[in-house]
Amino acid sequence: MIKTATRSTIFLFLLFGFLGFSQNKKNFSSIPNILQQIIPNDRIDSWVLVYNSYGKNQEIRTSGGKKDYTPQFSGFNLFPTEDSFYYIAYAAGGKMNYITDLEGLRKFVGKIDNAEEAAIVLTAEGYMVDEEFKDVAGNYYEDTANYYLDLGKLTSKECPYQKTHYALTVSKSSGDVSKVKDNGTYIELYNKKCANNPRLLKIQKKEEPKDDPKKSTRRK
Template identity: 80%
Template structure:
């Protein structure tokens, strides 16, 4: 009886340890490393990921051998405040093609193979890995059937500029979004031009002018 109880106790601790590791959140790396985790599903002979900053292109990843491509002057970005951009040149059946927007990137990724690809696919719906606030909008955990991603989204470009963070549950088998949980706004910025700036809405009470003391004439 004691032996059975001991075995049961060990089994419980093993299961708890497994579940704990499955629920452990991991922070996403930077955007270039996320993009390098792409594993395209289509029959791609070779492809190259290029990062362009101030007109200079840098190859971040080459898969399947070197290809001859034409440098591009526009592309996609996974973070709205970036001035630079990325693009992918790929060869399929002897033809060179280019990925220059997030919709094309989503199709290039195809079936989701990892959490990074899930984040890339969700970028087509406006979600982002916020590198400045990874605790709120740049991490994930997973179990056998789902990815659980904490991502941000720019929810207002007007006054005030704001970002909201969400927890998205994505099916590993279908790639579909099962659930979206709104966790609220985590950035709200006003500027001087905002008519609804709380500082500008404060009514400054004007001081009433004090009555000057009356001059009295002294009799001699």
């Protein structure tokens, strides 16, 4: 009887602990706000985050005073898009430098200081904060040891177009990913050209000619 009561107490403790963590989950804000949480670890005199949309540059954040820089014609995205991109221009040791890809962004971030930086670093491995589906692929919670992130990943550009969501555990001390859980596909889109489109297969099945039983009888 005592053992049963003890087991029940432990189960309830674990359940309430899990529910407590779930309730503390926070949705990431917009991509520009995520990028504004960057805290570079290297010695940098100043830096500016620039958003380019349809050829027009907009400075999202400046730090350490404004410096003259050369506008860039390519950059990085935390969420797949064709019409816009970001880049960073920073001054270090009297020289201007530019970050236009995700690997360069990861190095610029350096040691992970917050959940936003954890999400940024993981984009270099193909993960993303899905702004359209934050409840499944754009949120996080944390404890004293780790960040726990729910992020999306584009797992197929072919038929069907597919996104999968993952739960990732990132160590605060080392920045290493200690656990990755595949939570399955949350978007699966077919178009008319998809040979494996279930709707198309149903239509084809309906259109298949069937044997006329009267004709079969006459043949006999």
